[in-house]
Amino acid sequence: MWRWMALGVAGAGAVAAAWAVWRPMKLAWLACQFERARRDFHRHREWLEVRFLEVAGRVSAPRGLRWRSCEFEDEVVYARERRSGGLRAFVGMTVYFEAVEGGPMEGVEAVARPRAATAVFCHRRGVWETDGRAIFNLNPVQAIAHFQHELEEVPLRG
Numbered sequence: 001m002w003r004w005m006a007l008g009v010a011g012a013g014a015v016a017a018a019w020a021v022w023r024p025m026k027l028a029w030l031a032c033q034f035e036r037a038r039r040d041f042h043r044h045r046e047w048l049e050v051r052f053l054e055v056a057g058r059v060s061a062p063r064g065l066r067w068r069s070c071e072f073e074d075e076v077v078y079a080r081e082r083r084s085g086g087l088r089a090f091v092g093m094t095v096y097f098e099a100v101e102g103g104p105m106e107g108v109e110a111v112a113r114p115r116a117a118t119a120v121f122c123h124r125r126g127v128w129e130t131d132g133r134a135i136f137n138l139n140p141v142q143a144i145a146h147f148q149h150e151l152e153e154v155p156l157r158g
Helices: 002-043 046-061 142-145
Strands: 065-081 087-097 115-124 128-130 135-138 153-155
Touching: 002 046, 002 065, 002 087, 002 115, 002 128, 046 065, 046 115, 046 128, 065 135, 065 142, 087 135, 087 142, 115 142
Parallel strands: none
Antiparallel strands: 065 087, 065 153, 087 115, 115 128, 115 135
C-alpha cells in the first residue's frame, strides 16, 4: 500500500513539474507568434487598409449610405480570441459617408458628419485579412472591452 501511495505522490510531482516547464514554454511560443504577426501587420498595413475599404464599402455601410472616405489612426491595439487563441488587430478610424442618390438618406444633414469607428483585422493561418467589419462609436480599446467575453487585449512589450 505504501508503494502505491509513493507512486501516486511521485506521479503528481511529475505532472506538476511538467506543468511548470510546459506553461512558460507555451507563453514564450505565443509571445514569439504574436511578435511575428505584429511585424507582418505593420509590413502589410497599407494593403490591409485598402482591402478593408474595398470590402467595407460593400458590406458595412448603413442603409442608404455609401463610404466616401476613411482616415485610419496610427495606433493598433491587438487582442487574442479567448476560445481559439487567434489574433485580431483593431485600428481606430474616422469614416465619411455620402447618401445614395434617390435613397432614404438623401438630403439628411447628418450624413455628412464624420463617424468614429474601429476597423477589425484577423490573423488566420499565418496571414492577416479582413472581412470589412467596422465597429461604430467605439475606439479600439472600448471595442475590446465591449467584447471582453470573447477577447482579451494583448499588451505590447516595451
